[in-house]
Amino acid sequence: MNSTMLAIILLAVTALAYQFGLLRSTRQGRTLAREQVHSRPVYHAAWLAICCGTPGLLVLLLWSALEPLLIRNWLLASWPELLGGPAETAGTILMRRLQELAGGADNATALELAAAQQLGQLQTWAALGKTALVALASAGGLIWAARRMNATFKARHQVERMVRTLLLGCSAVAVLTTLGIVLSMVSEAFNFFSFIRPSEFFFGTKWNPAFSSTGNTHGEYGLLPLLWGTLMVSLIAMLVAIPLGLMTAIYMAEYAPAWFRDMAKPVIEILAGIPTIVYGIFALMAVGPFFAAAGELLGIQVRATSALTAGVVMGLMIIPFVSSLSDDIITRVPQALRDGALGLGATRSECIRQVVLPAALPGIVGAFLLAFSRAIGETMIVVLAAGNSPQLHANPLEAISTVTVSIINQLTGDTDFAGPQSLVAFALGLTLFVITLALNVIALYVVRKYREHYE
Incomplete structure (x- = not known):
């Protein structure tokens, strides 16, 4: 199962968890007096949905990021005889070739066919493992949240804390992205000033960059x-x-x-x-x-x-x-x-x-x-x-x-x-x-x- 389909299923399960939390919290609230109920049913439902969807989504994102790297390293270590040049360049070419063979391309040697078959097996097992881990993470979060949920549970505080954390994370992403851009420009600009003096750059009146194959002409x-x-x-x-x-x-x-x-x-x-x-x-x-x-x-x-x-x-x-x-x-x-x-x-x-x-x-x-x-x-x-x-x-x-x-x-x-x-x-x-x-x-x-x- 690919990541897109798994994400859609996870979203559907999260929606079902929300509805389940809404019905359960409403039923629990009927047995207590109004002043004994801490949070409205919508907060209990949101708490249950967040605990169900967030662990599965984190596992899905982490697995999707690490899966290509792990499969690549496994294949390159298993078939070193297929590498015909520098490891980085040859590894990229080999993985592209094996992807084509796994997709049905022909004109391949026996070693390439074996490596392509192993690639297909690894991708199959990776998809199964990803599905299983996402399911376990979501189910674990749902069970843990459902066991804590009752009419006196402070669901509103928990939901607001999670929303505040999410907003803080979004702000941090924006700030860190800007900081990363600035630091990358500053570091490369300092490398440039190792070739050209800052006074020549900021106060020079002629712009004529020279591209030289020898590197002697700036x-x-x-x-x-x-x-x-x-x-x-x-x-x-x-x-x-x-x-x-x-x-x-x-x-x-x-x-x-x-x-x-x-x-x-x-x-x-x-x-x-x-x-x-x-x-x-x-x-x-x-x-x-x-x-x-x-x-x-x-x-x-x-x-x-x-x-x-x-x-x-x-x-x-x-x-x-x-x-x-x-x-x-x-x-x-x-x-x-x-x-x-x-x-x-x-x-x-x-x-x-x-x-x-x-x-x-x-x-x-x-x-x-x-x-x-x-x-x-x-x-x-x-x-x-x-x-x-x-x-x-x-x-x-x-x-x-x-x-x-x-x-x-x-x-x-x-x-x-x-x-x-x-x-x-x-x-x-x-x-x-x-x-x-x-x-x-x-x-x-x-x-x-x-x-x-x-x-």
Whole structure:
């Protein structure tokens, strides 16, 4: 029985355990006075379901993780004569070959057929053992919980403790994942700085990584052209997204009728769900040629792939982000402030400019900073529309390159992570992480320091 089918059966058994616990706790509660019953039947049922499903699920996950490794080691130790090269590479090739033979492939030697037969037997016994252990674990948990369950049992406390543990585990996974990503980038970035001095990387003005088969040529790894290109595209994007997004939010929150708001707000937010690769293709096929044709009419040389093209399309992508956050912040301003301003004789526009926007300004600034950090980390639009020219210039009509584009370029193709040509991607990623983290911290600081508290 495969793991998917076993998981479905385990889920069904857990549901049956829940129903059994619900019926049993209800029957037990009828024999006692109301004040003697500690927990409601639903908590007893949840306790029984958790004790039934959790042990079986843990056994299933642990077995599924260890089974391939154990079978591989057993076969490689049993058939060393089938290994024709380094143990790691040859072992992977051999296991793939034996899987094909076990699935019905032909043209095999006698040794390979014997090894494939043993593989099938091991997989059969592993499936039986997995099913038996999952069944025993679930049955043991169910029996143990059922023996403890009675009308005075504090099931609510037990269930809430388990839920709290689950939430803590989910939070720990998120924190540990972030910590692991940061530590991996830091360690590889230090390896990169063993080849290139930090001063050359952070203050260099030329970007020309050299891929050399001998490893004697490192090239030039100046960060400033990439960092300036990233900031240029992000600033153009914010010049597009901030006015359009903020004006959209003001109209939707203050002027739009309810029927129009209910219809238009989801349509605007659809832009946030479009994949960024679609925006990149749109920039490459439509926006870039349009800017180039407009430049010819005006007598200005505009490249189809440029900072302007990437920035404008990125700004269009960020509009829903700015609009949605700003709209939520503006609508949270108390209506009493609007009524007071209008009662003193202010017009609708004066009320918005002098009362609503100042009250919502900290949240709006925080939304702008979060949108800016989103623009800095964008990849696919700049890959297709920015031109990939790591030059330090201030002309938005020319091609540029960004940090994210360079990360993709350095990790594309055959990489061994032994030289600066590949390790520089981790230094670039760490730099980008620090920049976006700083912007998010500033946004949170601004919101918390200057936000207004209303009753």
